[in-house]
Amino acid sequence: MDVMYGLVGEASWFCCGNAWGPCASTGTGACATCHSGNMQHAWTNTSDACYAITRPDQCGVTGVSRRTCGFRHATTNLCNGARIVTSIADCGPRTRSFCGERACCGGTCASNRVMDLTPAAFTRIASLSAGLIPAGIDVG
Amino acid sequence: MTSMDRRALLTRAALGATGLIAASAMGSLAPEAAFAASAQVPDPGAPDPNFAEGLITGRNQDLLQVQGSDGRLHKIQLTGVTSVWKLRPTTIDQARIGDGLYARGVKLPDGVLAAESVWINIVNLDVMINSIGRTGLNLDHHGQKVVGHVQEGITAAVYNGTPAISDLSMLKVGRHVQVIGAWRPGTNEIDLATIYAAN
Numbered sequence: 001m002d003v004m005y006g007l008v009g010e011a012s013w014f015c016c017g018n019a020w021g022p023c024a025s026t027g028t029g030a031c032a033t034c035h036s037g038n039m040q041h042a043w044t045n046t047s048d049a050c051y052a053i054t055r056p057d058q059c060g061v062t063g064v065s066r067r068t069c070g071f072r073h074a075t076t077n078l079c080n081g082a083r084i085v086t087s088i089a090d091c092g093p094r095t096r097s098f099c100g101e102r103a104c105c106g107g108t109c110a111s112n113r114v115m116d117l118t119p120a121a122f123t124r125i126a127s128l129s130a131g132l133i134p135a136g137i138d139v140g
Numbered sequence: 141m142t143s144m145d146r147r148a149l150l151t152r153a154a155l156g157a158t159g160l161i162a163a164s165a166m167g168s169l170a171p172e173a174a175f176a177a178s179a180q181v182p183d184p185g186a187p188d189p190n191f192a193e194g195l196i197t198g199r200n201q202d203l204l205q206v207q208g209s210d211g212r213l214h215k216i217q218l219t220g221v222t223s224v225w226k227l228r229p230t231t232i233d234q235a236r237i238g239d240g241l242y243a244r245g246v247k248l249p250d251g252v253l254a255a256e257s258v259w260i261n262i263v264n265l266d267v268m269i270n271s272i273g274r275t276g277l278n279l280d281h282h283g284q285k286v287v288g289h290v291q292e293g294i295t296a297a298v299y300n301g302t303p304a305i306s307d308l309s310m311l312k313v314g315r316h317v318q319v320i321g322a323w324r325p326g327t328n329e330i331d332l333a334t335i336y337a338a339n
Binding site: 012013014015017018019020021022023024025026033035036037038039040070072084085086087089093094097098099100101102103104109111119120121123124127128129131132140 | 338
């Protein structure tokens, strides 16, 4: 059975909060709550200032709803069907920097970055070394 | 092997490694009990008890002591079924004091995390290419300079979703790329695994 998602695109991961290595300078994000070990994500449209940075519309991704800190989204890895629910803790990803980029597994592909998960969340549905996965996004 | 099979096997391996099976007399530390606990998904926004991150501060055989970046201390048990990544898939002996890590596994009743997967020194950076040299890339990560070293036979580029190739000639100065790499502890340098470049 085909599953319909509110948004289909690429999902990746990012570090936030207290961290080691190059991540040490990242901070707790736009919501001041972001931590790599929490079940959280970044969203491209948390505010006007955020949207001015991410600009998914420049890649043809329209209709990304304004959602603020704490709002819940469900992310499904289209490679294996694994699904997690996380809450918004930061602004991102910067979709406009990677317009047209595709992530594929087998015959399943998705274009444009729409979701950044914390390492704790991403590792529930994929390996960190995968980097990018095609994903379906819904309200969680 | 299903995910449940793998986790049950992992837990048995960890319990065997720490000698806990004998101590527990197969009571509350039975693998099935540990797996049932791990299957509980944490609330959105909450910490995941089956996940840990931080710097390795000690190692006693295959038990890692990890200082979390938030100050918490973790004990992480590596087993024969733990998958390990350190620039590439590798073996548990590659986890060394000073390394950073992310780990996912099963939290045992005594607080030890039996590791299903460990990613050592892994970074995933959205960076701009400042310059391209013969042996690497000079990168800008939110205003911080990062040196990316090309590793022959490992470093590969993905151009707009195409299969990864070793040819880096299509990378361009001034463009944003995402890099998966392995941090060199104590430095601003990484070894490059995969470079994702859009058109």
